[in-house]
Amino acid sequence: MLEPEELSLNIPDTTKPRVVIIGGGFGGINLAKQLPNKDFQVVMFDRQNYHGFWPLLYQVASAGLEPDSIAEPLRKMFSSDKYPDFHFRLVKVTGINPEARTVHTVIGDVAYDYLVIATGTKPNYFGNDQIKKFAFPLKQIPEALNLRSQILQCFEQASMTKDPERRQELMNFVIVGGGPTGVELAGALAEMRAHVLPTDYPGLDFSQMNIILVEGMDRLLPPMSPEASEKTYKYLHELGVDIRLGTLVSSYDGVLAMLKNGEQIRTNTLIWAAGVSGALIDGLPETSVERGRILVNEYNQVLGYDNMFAIGDIAFMKLPDFPKGHPGVAQPAIQQGKLLGKNLPRLLRKEPLEPFKYKDKGSLAIIGRNRAVADLPGNLHFGGFLAWVVWLFVHVMALVGFRNKLVVLSNWAYRFFTYENGTRLIIRPFVRRGDRIGRKFIDKYQAD
C-alpha cells in the first residue's frame, strides 16, 4: 500500500464541464444516474466504496441481514460500460475553495465547474465526549457489525458468569433515541428475545433481558403522526420493550447510564440513535451554514453561488411549508438528486431551472413481525399487518440492484416462516470505542 505522497487523483483531463459530487448516498447516486456523460464529466468522492441503504442498517446490527444485502458497490453501480465518463475515487475530502473552484483531498486537489455537496449527516453526541467514547453508534456498516458482535458476545459472556449483577449488566440494552432507527432496533431485539435467543442460550433466563428505549420527546417517532406514535408505543409495549419518554441519557461511563429523570441503568451496551448533525465541509462560507446544515435556494444552490449545490440531509432549504427544512429521510435526497440531474444540463444550456417541490410519499416504520406503522399522503394512518406488508414492499422495491432484492426477499421469507435470524455470526473482533477491553477479550479468549 502506498503513502499519500505517492498517490494522485488521476482524474482525466476533459473539455466537458466537470461535476464533482462529494458523497455516494441517496442524493449523490440519484444525481449521478441522471447526468448524461456526453455533456459532463462526473467525479464522485466517497470514503466507502459502496452506497448503503441505511433504512435497513439496523437489520445488519440485529443479525437479520448481511452487509451485501443493504449495500451496492459504487463502481458496480456506475460501471464504465454504462457511465463512460464517471470517475470514482475512494478518498477523503478535506475541504473546498469555492473562489478557486477547487476540492481538496488528502492526495491532491481537483478543479470543478459544478460542485455538489451530498455528504449527509454524522452522529451528534451534543458535545458529550464520554457518551461518544462508550456508546455504540449505528450509522455505518462496520458500526452495525460491531454492534452485532457486541450483542452476541454479551450473551456468550452472560452464559459464563455466576455473578447476577454482572449478568444483568450484560443483558440490559439501552437504546437512546426513539426515531426510526431506535424503534426498529428495539423491535428487532424484542423479536430475537422472543423467538431466537432462548434456544440459542439455554443457560440464560431471558425474562432478565431488558430492552430500554429512551426518547427525549413525549412520543416515539416524533416526525410521524400522533396515531403512528401511539400504535408504535402499543406494539413495542406488547413486545416487552421498556419505554422512557421525555427524558435523556445525561452520562454513560461504559457501565452506568444516568438519565435526566434520575434513573440509573447499568448496561454494557448503550446504542446511540439519538441525533445527527450535518457532515459539513471546510471552506464553506459561514453565512451559508445554519443549524449545522448548508442553506440552499429552491434549486439547491448554496446561497451566493450558482455552481455550488447541496442536496439531501446536508441541505437546508428554508421554505414556508418547511421552516426547519425537509425531513432527514431518503426521499428528499432522492428527489433533490434527480431534479439536480435535470437542472444541471439546463444550467449548462442557460435554460430556466425547475424549483424543488417535495413530494411526500409518506412514512413507514417497522416494529416487528407483522407489525408496522404507516402515514400515507392524504392523512391516511394505519398499522398492523397491512402496514407491515406495505413496509416490506416499499423497502424491497427501493433496494438498489436486482441481486439485493432477491437476497433480502429470500432472507425475509425465510425468517417469516421460521422465526429465525440467519446471520448470528460474531465475525469482526469486537472493538469498543475508547477502551480496549473488547480487544483484550479477543486476545485472551480467542486468539491463537
Add this chain to the structure above:
Amino acid sequence: MLEPEELSLNIPDTTKPRVVIIGGGFGGINLAKQLPNKDFQVVMFDRQNYHGFWPLLYQVASAGLEPDSIAEPLRKMFSSDKYPDFHFRLVKVTGINPEARTVHTVIGDVAYDYLVIATGTKPNYFGNDQIKKFAFPLKQIPEALNLRSQILQCFEQASMTKDPERRQELMNFVIVGGGPTGVELAGALAEMRAHVLPTDYPGLDFSQMNIILVEGMDRLLPPMSPEASEKTYKYLHELGVDIRLGTLVSSYDGVLAMLKNGEQIRTNTLIWAAGVSGALIDGLPETSVERGRILVNEYNQVLGYDNMFAIGDIAFMKLPDFPKGHPGVAQPAIQQGKLLGKNLPRLLRKEPLEPFKYKDKGSLAIIGRNRAVADLPGNLHFGGFLAWVVWLFVHVMALVGFRNKLVVLSNWAYRFFTYENGTRLIIRPFVRRGDRIGRKFIDKYQAD
C-alpha cells in the same frame, strides 16, 4: 465486558457421562449431531461461534459470497429444543490433562468422561516468520474479508498512482500453493479480471494485472489424479494465470517475493495457501504426536487412551492403505465424526466398536465459470462443464442449513447469468499483519 476472573464455564452438573468436543468443524459437528443427549451431556468449545464451510472460503475472499453463506452459528445448529443437553462455550482451550481427565480453558477447567479433539489445522509457514508477518493467510472468515479488502484496495490505489512501478506492485497477485485453495482463488481472480474489474476500474489497464500461482511440486492439485492436474493447468493457463511449478517462495518482505528458482516478483499481495499443520493442544503425551498430528487407532482413540479421541485433520490414523493418514479434506472428518457418534454409545454399553473405513467419495476442484475437474471413485476423471455442474451440485447440497443453500444458489445463479460478483464491498478496515500501513491508510484517507 468482563475480565477472565469474573467468568466461569458454568457447565451444568450431570449424572450422565460428559463428552467434551474441542472444535466445531466438520468432525465436531457431525459427532455432536449423532450423540443422543439422553445418554450423554455434550460440551463443545470453539473460538468462533460458527461452523464454517471452508471449501468455499476463497469465494468470500474473491467477493463472490458473504460470510453468512458459508457459515452457520453453532448455537443455532445445536439449539436447545433439538439438543437439550448440549452446551456451547465460546472460549479458548489452553490444554488438557489426560490423567486428571480435565480440559483447561482460559476461564477454568472442566472434567470429562470422554474427550474428542477436533481442532483441525492452522497455517504452516515452515518457520519463516517474515512470510508469516507479511503474507495473507486464508483459513478463517476474518482473513478472507481482509484479503477481499486488500485486493479491492489495491485497485483503488492503482487508480490513484502515476508511478508505473508502484502500480505494477499493486496489480501483481502472488498465490503460494497449488492445492484446492490456491487453484480456486487463482481461477476466481482470473474471472474477476476478465468480467468485472475492467468496467469497475476504467482508468486501469488490466493486461497489467498478473496472477502468479506458485507450487512446490511438479503439478497442480497434487492430491488429485494426474489427469485432473493436467486439465487444471490447461484451464488456468487459458484464463491467463501465470503458473510456476517446482519452486517455492523463500522470502517476502511485503513488496519483494523471492523464489527458490531465483525469480523476483514485486507485489503488495502475497496469499499463503501453501501448507497447514495440526492445531495441537498442550498436555498431549509426546508419544501420541507424529508429523504434527495425533496418532489414533482405527476407532480414533488416541494411542494409550480409551476415552480420548482425535478426529478429522488433526488425527493421524496410520493404515496400510493410508501410510500418511487420510487426505486433509472434509470427508474423513465428517465420516469419523459420524462413526464416533455411533461408537461412543457402544463404548458406554461396553459393546464392540466399529473400525473406521474411509469411503472415498472423490475429489472436485473448480477453476472458473464452466470449468472444474473431478476424480470420482472407479478411476473416473473428467473436467469441463460437466465437472462444474457436479461441483456446484455437491457443494450446494453439502452446505449446512436450508437458508445457506438458497442464498448460495441464488448468488451463483445471478453470477452465472450476469458475469457479476455482487459483494465487492470494502468493509473491514484493512489490517495487514506485521505493519500498520493499511491501518494508516484508513486513518489518513477515510477516517472521520
